[in-house]
Amino acid sequence: MSDSKFQNDVPLDIARWGMPSRLDVTIKKDTDDLFEDSKMLVNIGPTHPAMHGAFRCMAKLNGEVIEKSYCEFGYTHRAKEKLGENRTYHQFVVYTDRLNYCSALINNVTYAMSVERMMGIEVPERTIWIRMICAEISRVIDHLICVGINAVDLGAFSYFTYGYQQRERAYTLIEKLCGARLTTSYTRIGGLMSDAPEGWEKEVKDWVKETRAVLAEMDKLLTENRIWLNRTKDVAVFNKEQCLQYGFTGPNARAAGINIDLRRDQPCMFYDKVDFEVPVAQVGDVFDRYYVRLEEIKQSLNIITQCADRMKPGPIWSEDKRTRIPDKDVVYNTMEGLIHHFKFFMNGFNVPKGEAYTAFEAANGELGFYIVSKGGPMAHRMRIRSPSFWHYQGLDPMIKGEYIGDLVAALGSINVIAGELDR
Amino acid sequence: MAKDGELDFFTTRFEDVINFARKNSLFPLPFGTSCCGIELMSTLASGYDMARFGAEVVRFSPRQSDLLIVAGIVNLKMAPVLRNIYDQMADPKWVISMGACASSGGIFNVYSVTQGIDTVIPVDVYVPGCPPAPEGLLNALLRLEDRISKGDTHSLRRERALKHAHSGDAK
Amino acid sequence: MDIRKPVATIYGYFQDKFSPTWNEQILKLRESYGEAIELVVMPMESNIDMPTLTVKKEKIHEFLSDLKNNYQYSFLTDFTATDEKDDEEFEKTNHRFQLVFHLFNTETKARIRVKVKLSENESIATFIDLWIGANWAEREIFDMFGIQFEGHPDLRRILMDMRWEGHPLRKDYPLRGYQIFLTPEPLDPELLK
Numbered sequence: 001m002s003d004s005k006f007q008n009d010v011p012l013d014i015a016r017w018g019m020p021s022r023l024d025v026t027i028k029k030d031t032d033d034l035f036e037d038s039k040m041l042v043n044i045g046p047t048h049p050a051m052h053g054a055f056r057c058m059a060k061l062n063g064e065v066i067e068k069s070y071c072e073f074g075y076t077h078r079a080k081e082k083l084g085e086n087r088t089y090h091q092f093v094v095y096t097d098r099l100n101y102c103s104a105l106i107n108n109v110t111y112a113m114s115v116e117r118m119m120g121i122e123v124p125e126r127t128i129w130i131r132m133i134c135a136e137i138s139r140v141i142d143h144l145i146c147v148g149i150n151a152v153d154l155g156a157f158s159y160f161t162y163g164y165q166q167r168e169r170a171y172t173l174i175e176k177l178c179g180a181r182l183t184t185s186y187t188r189i190g191g192l193m194s195d196a197p198e199g200w201e202k203e204v205k206d207w208v209k210e211t212r213a214v215l216a217e218m219d220k221l222l223t224e225n226r227i228w229l230n231r232t233k234d235v236a237v238f239n240k241e242q243c244l245q246y247g248f249t250g251p252n253a254r255a256a257g258i259n260i261d262l263r264r265d266q267p268c269m270f271y272d273k274v275d276f277e278v279p280v281a282q283v284g285d286v287f288d289r290y291y292v293r294l295e296e297i298k299q300s301l302n303i304i305t306q307c308a309d310r311m312k313p314g315p316i317w318s319e320d321k322r323t324r325i326p327d328k329d330v331v332y333n334t335m336e337g338l339i340h341h342f343k344f345f346m347n348g349f350n351v352p353k354g355e356a357y358t359a360f361e362a363a364n365g366e367l368g369f370y371i372v373s374k375g376g377p378m379a380h381r382m383r384i385r386s387p388s389f390w391h392y393q394g395l396d397p398m399i400k401g402e403y404i405g406d407l408v409a410a411l412g413s414i415n416v417i418a419g420e421l422d423r
Numbered sequence: 424m425a426k427d428g429e430l431d432f433f434t435t436r437f438e439d440v441i442n443f444a445r446k447n448s449l450f451p452l453p454f455g456t457s458c459c460g461i462e463l464m465s466t467l468a469s470g471y472d473m474a475r476f477g478a479e480v481v482r483f484s485p486r487q488s489d490l491l492i493v494a495g496i497v498n499l500k501m502a503p504v505l506r507n508i509y510d511q512m513a514d515p516k517w518v519i520s521m522g523a524c525a526s527s528g529g530i531f532n533v534y535s536v537t538q539g540i541d542t543v544i545p546v547d548v549y550v551p552g553c554p555p556a557p558e559g560l561l562n563a564l565l566r567l568e569d570r571i572s573k574g575d576t577h578s579l580r581r582e583r584a585l586k587h588a589h590s591g592d593a594k
Numbered sequence: 595m596d597i598r599k600p601v602a603t604i605y606g607y608f609q610d611k612f613s614p615t616w617n618e619q620i621l622k623l624r625e626s627y628g629e630a631i632e633l634v635v636m637p638m639e640s641n642i643d644m645p646t647l648t649v650k651k652e653k654i655h656e657f658l659s660d661l662k663n664n665y666q667y668s669f670l671t672d673f674t675a676t677d678e679k680d681d682e683e684f685e686k687t688n689h690r691f692q693l694v695f696h697l698f699n700t701e702t703k704a705r706i707r708v709k710v711k712l713s714e715n716e717s718i719a720t721f722i723d724l725w726i727g728a729n730w731a732e733r734e735i736f737d738m739f740g741i742q743f744e745g746h747p748d749l750r751r752i753l754m755d756m757r758w759e760g761h762p763l764r765k766d767y768p769l770r771g772y773q774i775f776l777t778p779e780p781l782d783p784e785l786l787k
Binding site (some may be wrong): 073074077079081082083086117118219244245246247258260265266352353354355356357358359366368370372374380381383385388389394422 | 609610640641642643645646668669670671672674676677680681694696700703705707726727729730731734738751752753754755762764769
């Protein structure tokens with residue numbers, strides 16, 4: 001794919017490059033012309049195994065090469081933005097799990113952060129360390145499943161089981177924190193659901209050690225595999241300029257050489273106190289996206305160890321009384337406590353009038369919550385900036401001119417998650 | 424054949440033998456759309472291994488499968504697609520509705536979500552949970568196998584009813 | 595007790611770091627655009643996190659391309675809309691919708707927010723010439739709020755079924771306004787021609 005197709009200040013009709021143009025798709029019935037006749041329309045999805053869930057892709061093929069395509073989605077639309085306007089801030093924690101369900105904890109952490117930021121609440125140190133560990137664990141398991149599924153789609157099934165085993169171990173850790181495997185709802189505004197159990201740090205460190213070993217094995221198994229290289233090198237290239245235009249963030253953008261990581265550039269929590277590196281590749285093909293993710297897992301594991309070392313016992317709830325869930329002891333034994341409990345869960349708490357956009361580097365890219373508050377217990381507008389929405393838009397130009405078989409590789413490598421895409 | 428070499432036999436109905444074969448060779452079609460799809464994947468992966476219960480070969484084509492596992496949200500845009508897929512499956516066919524979203528809409532009582540897939544297709548076993556743990560799905564599978572061997576599922580009942588109606592005509 | 599209270603750096607608190615540059619840039623912008631900038635809200639004055647500029651609809655394209663090319667706010671982080679039907683100002687000005695742009699400077703990592711006010715049934719020219727990525731965001735805004743974008747190559751529904759009536763994220767659309775279709779969404783007939 002040459003760069004000349006893509007310029008900053010193109011006139012509007014050229015800017016449509018890669019976008020579905022309805023008028024161009026015609027099938028000529030000319031029996032003498034082999035090439036014209038070999039054009040066909042293929043509909044993939046919405047329940048095709050290659051489309052990971054619920055996407056649909058219409059492709060116009062010339063032989064095996066994709067000439068034009070357009071992608072459809074919305075098959076898992078659950079109206080979370082509308083629900084954000086009809087639920088209290090406390091109730092909405094549950095819905096954030098279902099955004100990117102491969103890494104639910106990151107969504108919890110980001111949401112809690114964005115509401116706390118609007119209210120000016122400061123959470124204690126232990127909570128922040130636990131939240132950082134949570135975020136990094138879910139980043140690891142998200143990347144594991146992404147590279148695993150990408151490999152399954154291209155025929156390497158055993159690779160997937162290596163990663164999935166570690167994922168199951170991580171589920172055990174998460175279960176110890178909050179009792180759920182996948183949809184965690186672990187954070188609360190101004191604190192956490194419960195404290196980490198005793199000895200949890202040690203188990204986390206053991207898990208990190210195991211994962212490092214497994215990761216080395218995975219690396220050995222696939223990264224230099226000849227078939228894997230043939231299927232992924234220089235396939236579905238998305239260069240730096242395109243990434244900027246299409247709003248790519250996260251590992252997909254870093255694979256194309258955009259050196260932005262919000263953890264480092266806009267540090268929140270204690271990310272400025274831990275050491276880690278940001279892996280950046282140059283080409284932006286499927287292999288780079290795969291390899292950046294593998295490297296990121298290693299960095300995340302480093303961060304987890306550092307956090308687990310620095311965790312100290314202490315309180316997990318902020319001093320702020322507005323958002324604090326009343327203690328059960330008080331609720332059961334005093335009248336005022338019971339009233340407070342009832343009011344808290346029925347009416348919620350008010351967030352001061354204002355608006356804020358809080359972004360955090362989630363596993364797929366920049367996850368942002370744009371909350372507009374008019375002072376009530378429910379948001380006026382709860383916009384979720386999900387990375388997958390912008391990544392999926394780039395799929396059309398990415399697969400243009402590639403083989404239909406590589407569509408699967410491209411889709412797997414940008415890791416589009418349906419829950420986050422449709423919201 | 425018995426241990427001492429003598430011929431041994433028991434009598435049963437032909438239907439029971441067929442159902443015995445059916446229940447131990449289910450071909451699931453994973454209709455995974457969201458979070459429950461990940462747990463469905465866990466159930467199929469090495470940790471829980473659904474193959475132990477005879478539902479090993481996952482088929483992505485409705486023509487080749489007889490157990491539809493609906494894992495995850497089915498919204499109003501997807502509901503007709505689900506109906507199409509169900510209609511394409513060959514009889515007898517069974518449906519497991521996995522998770523709160525598929526069973527009742529769950530926490531999403533909003534404009535875009537079907538309030539339970541039983542408004543669209545008949546369901547044999549519901550699995551509660553958001554998402555259910557893999558043990559829950561395995562339990563549902565065993566429950567379904569039990570009901571297949573008794574002939575107590577939607578499609579088997581429909582089959583019997585059709586047969587009755589047919590024999591009634593012949594008289 | 596709100597965002598103005600500097601809460602350590604645990605939430606990516608970047609107001610301090612960028613406020614000199616923001617002040618400088620906004621002074622410059624006010625000079626060159628004058629009346630076209632209706633309202634400027636700075637982070638320390640109100641409970642918001644980054645400078646919010648409300649620009650008149652006529653000048654918005656020029657303004658955004660200026661921000662993009664001369665001020666290095668070249669990355670479109672987010673593009674969305676809000677419905678202000680319940681607001682007091684709606685009665686006076688009849689501006690029902692606001693388009694909200696979040697721009698990101700990839701060099702200095704600063705952010706800025708730009709708003710445009712639109713009344714009901716008012717359309718606006720598309721922004722695809724500035725960012726190709728705005729394509730789907732505009733389709734989503736059209737789907738959810740019913741705002742028309744002139745010159746958009748392919749303005750049709752994106753999340754909802756194409757036969758859907760109404761725009762779900764408007765304040766007057768009921769939370770449980772189901773619409774049931776018995777057949778799958780048909781393919782675009784023009785595409786199959």
